[in-house]
Structure formats: structure tokens, C-alpha cells
Amino acid sequence: MATLLKHSAKYALSGRLARLGVHSRHGGLQCLQPRLLPHQRSASTSSKILVEMDDSTGIAVLTMKNPPVNSLSLDFLTEFSISLEKLELDRGCRGVILTSALPKIFSAGLDIMEMYGKSPEHCGEFWKAVQEMWLRLYGSSMITIAAINGSSPAGGCLMALACDYRIMAENPKYSIGLNETQLGIVAPFWFKDTLVNTVGNRAAELSLQLGLLYSAPDALRTGLVDLLVPEDKVLSTASQTMTQWLAIPGENAIGSNPRVSSS
Numbered sequence: 001m002a003t004l005l006k007h008s009a010k011y012a013l014s015g016r017l018a019r020l021g022v023h024s025r026h027g028g029l030q031c032l033q034p035r036l037l038p039h040q041r042s043a044s045t046s047s048k049i050l051v052e053m054d055d056s057t058g059i060a061v062l063t064m065k066n067p068p069v070n071s072l073s074l075d076f077l078t079e080f081s082i083s084l085e086k087l088e089l090d091r092g093c094r095g096v097i098l099t100s101a102l103p104k105i106f107s108a109g110l111d112i113m114e115m116y117g118k119s120p121e122h123c124g125e126f127w128k129a130v131q132e133m134w135l136r137l138y139g140s141s142m143i144t145i146a147a148i149n150g151s152s153p154a155g156g157c158l159m160a161l162a163c164d165y166r167i168m169a170e171n172p173k174y175s176i177g178l179n180e181t182q183l184g185i186v187a188p189f190w191f192k193d194t195l196v197n198t199v200g201n202r203a204a205e206l207s208l209q210l211g212l213l214y215s216a217p218d219a220l221r222t223g224l225v226d227l228l229v230p231e232d233k234v235l236s237t238a239s240q241t242m243t244q245w246l247a248i249p250g251e252n253a254i255g256s257n258p259r260v261s262s263s
């Protein structure tokens, strides 16, 4: 925690700027245009989330656009959960691809400024929003695929882990992992359980105790991600993979998800 708080001063200004939407160092604000194709039915956008729904396929792309690094602030998490809930209630939506509008970053994890110098009430609200995001994603009855087009430490990695399948850009500069230990904090048990369910006990032990951040090839070797593709193919591959999953007869790819099915 001490290390985390030490980092906070560095992150203070950017957090405020991000909330004001004025940070463009990563080119974030320039690349937030909707990518609607002619056959797509609708796009809805809140300030930090863009949802593009393709009615003909039942696939939605949920794009995070919270510059500079898609940190998980209370505002962001609230918008994220609302967007996911709307998709969950939309009977036409069968699959969601989660990706980032920002170059180089999928998500930097929890917004450090939300944990620094805030009232107990605010902290409670923030923590509840983090859990809500995880519950909605991990317990979703839709197929969820993370199209990881940038680095994704800590809470960003949790988001990816909460999806059914992870496709990562094979860029040597990107890393992913639950690195909380390196920040002087212990990953909550539900972060740990989500990792164990993905990579198994021994790999999770090493990963958590050492706070490892994996390069894309190491993440693939460990089983933290399922597939590496060139950066410009991440979204299209996610789309193709989703189509394959949705073609499983009787929607069994959804029905046999052990997290949401008791049978």
C-alpha cells in the first residue's frame, strides 16, 4: 500500500485531467471515432465507453475510452457496468468483445487516485463498483472476448481474465499480469481465484507471489492469454473467434460456462 500511495502523487494530475478528458499524450482523444459498418444497427456512446452493436451477428464491441490509460475510476466503472447490463438485457446480443480505443494500453487497472485521500464512503462506493464490474463480466451469460491491444496490469488484467477468451497483440512492449505484490499490496482473493481458474494453482502462486508482469509470449505460455496475433488483427480475430463460439450448436458455448451454469 505504501508503494501504491507513493505512486499516487505522480498519478494525481493525470487522473484529474483524464476526468476532464483533456489528456491527449497517447493520442487518445483523436482515436475515439465510432467504427460503425453499414450493416450495423446501433452505436451508443457514453463519455468513457463506446458500444457498437451488430444486429446481424448479435456481437457487440465495447470499447474503453478513458484517456490517458483507461484507469478504472468510479465514473468509468459505473458506465462500464451500465453498458454491460444493457447488453445483458438485450436479447439480440449474444457476445461482447472488450477492447481499448487507446494506443498501447488496454487498461492500467484501478485508478490510483480513487484510493488516495478519499472518504470511507467514497472508498466503499469505489470498491463496490470494482466488484460489480467483475461480477457482471465474470458472471455474464453472453460470450465475452478480451481483445487486448495494449498493456494490462493489475485490475486491467482482472478485466481480461473475467472474459471467456483472451486475444493479445504480439507487441514486445506490452505486458499483462496481476502485479499487485510489486506495488506493495496483496491481490484480493477474488482476483486470485479468477487467476487460478485460468492458469491453475502453481502458475497462479508464482504469478501472485512475485507480482509478475508477462510479455505477450510469456502470457501465452502461462495460459494467461489464449492467442497472440499481430496488433492490427486483434479486433478482426476476436470477431472471427466470437463467430465460431456463437456457432456452437444449441448455444452450448454459453450454456456450458461453469461460472454461470449449475448443470
Ligand SMILES: CCCCCCCCCCC/C=C/C(=O)SCCNC(=O)CCNC(=O)[C@H](O)C(C)(C)COP(=O)(O)OP(=O)(O)OC[C@H]1O[C@@H](n2cnc3c(N)ncnc32)[C@H](O)[C@@H]1OP(=O)(O)O
Pocket (backbone or CB within 6 Å): 010, 011, 012, 013, 014, 015, 025, 068, 069, 071, 104, 105, 107, 108, 109, 110, 111, 112, 113, 114, 115, 122, 123, 124, 126, 127, 151, 153, 154, 155, 156, 180, 183, 185, 186, 187, 188
Ligand atoms: C478504495 C478501496 C480501498 C481498497 C484498498 C486496498 C487496495 C487493494 C487493491 C488491490 C487491487 C489493485 C488493483 C489495481 O489495479 S491497482 C493499480 C495498478 N496499476 C498500476 O500500477 C499501473 C501503473 N501504470 C503503469 O504501469 C503505466 O502507466 C502503464 C503501463 C499503464 C502505461 O505506461 P506509459 O508509459 O504508456 O504511461 P505513463 O506511465 O506515463 O502514464 C500515463 C499517465 O497515466 C497515469 N496513470 C497510469 N496508471 C494509472 C492508474 N492506475 N491510475 C491513475 N492514473 C494512472 C500516469 O500518472 C500518467 O500521468 P502523467 O502523464 O500525468 O504523468
